[in-house]
Amino acid sequence: MKIYLKIWRQKNAEAKGSMVEYTLEGVESDMSFLEMLDVLNEELISKGEEPVEFDHDCREGICGTCSLMINGRPHGPDSRITVCQLHMRSFNDGDSIVIEPWRAKAFPVIKDLIVDRTAFDRIQQAGGYISVNTSGRPVDANAIPIEKDAADASFNAATCIGCGACVAACKNASAMLFTSAKVSQFALLPQGQVEAADRVLNMVRQMDLEGFGNCTNTGACEIECPKGISLENIARMNREYLAASVKG
Amino acid sequence: MGILDSKIPSGPLADKWTKHKNEIDLVNPANKRNIDVIVVGTGLAGGSAAATLAELGYNVKTFCYQDSPRRAHSIAAQGGVNAAKNYQGDGDSVYRLFYDTVKGGDYRSREANVHRLAEVSTNIIDQCVAQGVPFAREYGGLLDNRSFGGVLVSRTFYAKGQTGQQLLLGAYAAMNRQIQRGKIKSYTRHEMLDLVLVDGKARGIIARNLVTGEIERHSAHAVVLATGGYGNLFFLSTYCMGANVMAAWKAHKRGAFFANPCFTQIHPTCIPVSGDHQSKLTLMSESLRNDGRIWVPKKIEDAQAIREGKLKPTELVEEDRDYYLERRYPAFGNLVPRDVASRAAKERCDAGYGVNKTGEAVYLDFDAAIMRYGREKALTSGMKNPDDTTVRKLGEEVVEAKYGNLFQMYEKIVDQNPYKTPMMIYPAVHYTMGGLWVDYNLMTTIPGCYAAGEANFSDHGANRLGASALMQGLADGYFVLPYTIGDYLSDDIRTGPISTETPEFDEAEKNVRERIEKLMSASGKHSVDYYHKKLGKIMWNKCGMARNAKELNEAMAEIAALREDFWANVKVTGEPNAKNQELEKAGRVADFLELGELFAMDAFDRNESCGGHFREEYQTPEGEALRDDKNYTYVSAWEYKGDPSKAKLHKEELVYENIEVKTRSYK
Numbered sequence: 001m002k003i004y005l006k007i008w009r010q011k012n013a014e015a016k017g018s019m020v021e022y023t024l025e026g027v028e029s030d031m032s033f034l035e036m037l038d039v040l041n042e043e044l045i046s047k048g049e050e051p052v053e054f055d056h057d058c059r060e061g062i063c064g065t066c067s068l069m070i071n072g073r074p075h076g077p078d079s080r081i082t083v084c085q086l087h088m089r090s091f092n093d094g095d096s097i098v099i100e101p102w103r104a105k106a107f108p109v110i111k112d113l114i115v116d117r118t119a120f121d122r123i124q125q126a127g128g129y130i131s132v133n134t135s136g137r138p139v140d141a142n143a144i145p146i147e148k149d150a151a152d153a154s155f156n157a158a159t160c161i162g163c164g165a166c167v168a169a170c171k172n173a174s175a176m177l178f179t180s181a182k183v184s185q186f187a188l189l190p191q192g193q194v195e196a197a198d199r200v201l202n203m204v205r206q207m208d209l210e211g212f213g214n215c216t217n218t219g220a221c222e223i224e225c226p227k228g229i230s231l232e233n234i235a236r237m238n239r240e241y242l243a244a245s246v247k248g
Numbered sequence: 249m250g251i252l253d254s255k256i257p258s259g260p261l262a263d264k265w266t267k268h269k270n271e272i273d274l275v276n277p278a279n280k281r282n283i284d285v286i287v288v289g290t291g292l293a294g295g296s297a298a299a300t301l302a303e304l305g306y307n308v309k310t311f312c313y314q315d316s317p318r319r320a321h322s323i324a325a326q327g328g329v330n331a332a333k334n335y336q337g338d339g340d341s342v343y344r345l346f347y348d349t350v351k352g353g354d355y356r357s358r359e360a361n362v363h364r365l366a367e368v369s370t371n372i373i374d375q376c377v378a379q380g381v382p383f384a385r386e387y388g389g390l391l392d393n394r395s396f397g398g399v400l401v402s403r404t405f406y407a408k409g410q411t412g413q414q415l416l417l418g419a420y421a422a423m424n425r426q427i428q429r430g431k432i433k434s435y436t437r438h439e440m441l442d443l444v445l446v447d448g449k450a451r452g453i454i455a456r457n458l459v460t461g462e463i464e465r466h467s468a469h470a471v472v473l474a475t476g477g478y479g480n481l482f483f484l485s486t487y488c489m490g491a492n493v494m495a496a497w498k499a500h501k502r503g504a505f506f507a508n509p510c511f512t513q514i515h516p517t518c519i520p521v522s523g524d525h526q527s528k529l530t531l532m533s534e535s536l537r538n539d540g541r542i543w544v545p546k547k548i549e550d551a552q553a554i555r556e557g558k559l560k561p562t563e564l565v566e567e568d569r570d571y572y573l574e575r576r577y578p579a580f581g582n583l584v585p586r587d588v589a590s591r592a593a594k595e596r597c598d599a600g601y602g603v604n605k606t607g608e609a610v611y612l613d614f615d616a617a618i619m620r621y622g623r624e625k626a627l628t629s630g631m632k633n634p635d636d637t638t639v640r641k642l643g644e645e646v647v648e649a650k651y652g653n654l655f656q657m658y659e660k661i662v663d664q665n666p667y668k669t670p671m672m673i674y675p676a677v678h679y680t681m682g683g684l685w686v687d688y689n690l691m692t693t694i695p696g697c698y699a700a701g702e703a704n705f706s707d708h709g710a711n712r713l714g715a716s717a718l719m720q721g722l723a724d725g726y727f728v729l730p731y732t733i734g735d736y737l738s739d740d741i742r743t744g745p746i747s748t749e750t751p752e753f754d755e756a757e758k759n760v761r762e763r764i765e766k767l768m769s770a771s772g773k774h775s776v777d778y779y780h781k782k783l784g785k786i787m788w789n790k791c792g793m794a795r796n797a798k799e800l801n802e803a804m805a806e807i808a809a810l811r812e813d814f815w816a817n818v819k820v821t822g823e824p825n826a827k828n829q830e831l832e833k834a835g836r837v838a839d840f841l842e843l844g845e846l847f848a849m850d851a852f853d854r855n856e857s858c859g860g861h862f863r864e865e866y867q868t869p870e871g872e873a874l875r876d877d878k879n880y881t882y883v884s885a886w887e888y889k890g891d892p893s894k895a896k897l898h899k900e901e902l903v904y905e906n907i908e909v910k911t912r913s914y915k
Contacts, residue, residue, distance in 0.1 A: 011826075012826060012827065028523060030522045030523050031523070032661075034527065035527050038525065038527055039525060042775055042777065045775045045819060045821055046775070048772075048819075048821065049821070050821050051821060051829070051830060053827060053829050055315065056489060057314060057488040057490050058319075058321060058324045058489075059489060059528040059530075060486075060530045060531075061657065061660075062410070063314075063321070063323050063488060064318070064319060065314065065319050078660075080656070081660055085660045085661070087661070087663070110459055110827060111826075111827040114827070116315070117315060118315070120316070121316050121318075121424070121434075124318075124424045125424040125428045128424060129422060129424050129425045130379055130421070131425060132375075132378045132379055134296065134299050134300045134303060134375060134379075134422050134726050137371070137374075139374065140374055141333070141373045141374045141376075141377040141383075141391055142333075142335060142391055144377060145388065145390055146385055146389050147389055148385045148389065151382055151384075151385040151389075152385075154380075154382040155382035155407055155414070158382050158417065159410060159413070161413075162318060185380065185382065189380050191377070191378060191379075
């Protein structure tokens with residue numbers, strides 16, 4: 001396949017970026033999308049040019065590192081996968097592909113397609129945990145029976161990989177889906193009840209401080225989420241937030 | 249060769265850990281506030297260690313090359329975590345977990361360490377549930393278990409196919425709590441480039457800020473390396489792209505012995521290689537072997553027809569299929585340990601029975617399981633005489649609930665529907681049992697430098713059982729290191745802050761800068777990946793699933809030559825003082841080019857077959873591994889002497905007092 005690429009190049013956080021065009025031949029349909037970029041980079045290196053920098057690590061859809069906006073969609077045209085799981089068989093010979101970094105005020109560009117997502121870490125630090133000492137001696141695991149449905153729902157919320165596709169997909173660059181997934185994971189478990197009120201208030205406060213936008217319920221985040229994190233989590237977080245505020 | 253002191257406590261095996269905890273020195277809470285600890289790596293071992301040390305009151309600095317601690321590759325572990333809870337009442341016990349692990353490791357691990365691991369395994373589950381880790385549960389609300397390879401009980405706790413993710417997010421959450429309290433300072437997008445020793449003790453590191461390229465000095469009273477394994481030596485592996493041996497290798501060059509480098513786990517169930525551009529291999533969890541049956545065609549002409557696309561696997565009747573694991577190992581069947589399953593797959597493919605285009609794949613078939621589950625589901629739903637289509641549909645739903653994400657992952661990569669046609673799998677490099685040599689306290693041969701998780705060598709011998717890596721990482725980090733490190737740090741309560749303005753830090757930083765300069769100024773003929781792929785080929789072909797003296801010798805020479813070529817001709821684009829992924833990769837590959845040679849030397853030294861180390865010269869007439877307990881019941885610990893080829897071998901003799909050393913049989 002022959003592929004025409006338009007890729008965002010930006011030397012560093014301060015530099016002004018621009019779209020640069022490349023033509024790549026000999027692309028095979030069994031290649032992953034990132035392997036296609038590897039081939040491009042090998043070509044650039046052989047010409048003495050700087051390769052395109054992009055974030056990636058596990059290349060199996062679980063670490064949440066890869067983060068490309070492909071033809072205007074986070075993680076590309078396929079659904080329920082990350083970029084590293086996208087394969088070139090989703091494209092045709094002669095296609096043009098536009099590749100950009102996540103665009104959000106709270107995710108500043110570091111270089112080329114790499115953005116700074118430490119805002120997500122800070123939201124988690126604000127309360128995304130249960131305060132139990134690790135070296136202590138908690139009760140036996142089976143002393144806390146949990147209804148299977150609740151455990152499964154908590155697990156589903158907990159499968160968020162923190163990639164930021166929800167923010168990139170949102171016209172307001174809102175981080176509600178991400179934040180609500182963590183709030184939900186604990187809200188659905190008995191272990192999470194003790195700190196539930198403080199957790200939701202603190203995490204939402206931090207989310208706002210980071211400069212993420214508001215949620216206007218368009219649902220784009222849910223559609224683009226590679227892990228299928230449900231909008232129900234946002235509804236749950238809103239209920240938790242309201243209850244915590246009233247309790248205030 | 250008596251300089252290796254494993255410091256195993258005296259007394260009966262089952263009492264050693266308790267006794268040791270009671271006898272070691274403690275640091276009082278006020279003094280802990282004056283002591284700094286550096287933790288490199290934030291996976292299960294590093295994350296859990298950092299959180300626990302910070303909770304205890306130490307000032308912790310963590311370093312990871314990823315953009316967030318949560319992305320360490322522990323996150324990709326799928327199947328589960330073992331613990332001797334015996335919730336299933338199937339006869340499990342601490343002793344049995346200990347026994348299975350030592351036997352699974354082919355009698356090349358340290359008894360006392362493994363027993364401690366089995367003891368604390370139960371605490372891990374309690375701890376994780378308290379943290380809100382959403383493990384799989386039964387309808388009664390209690391925790392569910394499944395079975396894994398090499399054992400006859402169900403002791404594996406899991407969260408669908410994302411157990412590693414859930415456990416790591418638990419450790420990351422515990423870290424976050426301490427970051428918020430100011431007890432952990434987290435340095436992300438940072439890579440450790442050297443270890444700094446002062447008066448023979450580990451007192452700090454030199455790190456590179458990967459965003460700005462700045463070289464930084466960080467001091468501490470102790471340094472914990474929890475930097476994972478070195479399987480990326482093979483280029484293609486199930487590791488993440490950034491996994492590297494840099495921290496461990498730099499410690500090795502500063503005096504930490506490297507143990508059993510040749511003990512590598514080649515995992516039997518990975519998605520086969522598809523082409524030359526392949527950058528990484530994907531694991532299909534071992535849990536699939538609970539329900540999947542592994543086979544190849546019985547007739548070689550059928551295998552050929554399948555490879556040529558003239559025959560479909562579903563068209564082959566039962567009698568024409570060779571379920572070779574069930575045939576060779578009736579007692580364990582498809583659940584033999586990983587090393588055994590991998591070798592058996594290679595044996596069939598080498599004999600010409602492989603099933604994909606490259607001839608390097610076998611089938612993992614869920615058809616029987618789908619029908620079995622379907623019939624059960626039909627019965628419990630009150631259906632009488634359901635037709636096959638209904639049974640299949642119900643069965644597929646059950647299988648999807650159990651393994652849905654894995655099946656989806658497979659379909660995305662291979663473009664085939666594994667519910668309808670058997671999966672194709674082949675072994676791939678997955679884990680390294682070898683690593684930095686540590687004593688019972690997890691301290692390397694450098695005082696104050698500790699190694700935890702996959703980065704050390706201690707618990708898995710020559711082969712690791714499934715669901716034991718997560719167990720070991722968390723055991724080391726939550727329950728072992730926080731105790732043992734106090735014993736060492738109790739001598740440091742009057743030391744005060746360690747200065748970074750000393751000749752030792754000057755020297756280490758100078759070394760680091762010179763090395764970067766050298767990498768950037770080579771002739772620029774070939775890219776870093778060019779060398780990495782070449783190294784990977786040598787490793788896979790000559791140091792892979794089957795090894796022999798002749799090829800290992802060739803490998804040593806070829807790697808040394810490749811290393812020389814690399815330093816003369818590698819091309820590193822960009823600048824040193826900026827974000828530069830090529831420079832990051834170059835530094836990592838440079839280390840692999842040294843470790844690879846030591847790896848081959850170690851494999852050459854070990855004239856026996858054990859666990860993941862299979863020497864073709866040492867096998868039974870049936871092709872099973874032939875161990876040599878008389879001459880090789882030792883840990884090989886290599887001391888760096890200026891060049892990998894000059895490394896000096898030290899031996900830690902392994903003593904088995906509580907377990908009878910037998911030929912490992914799964915028949």
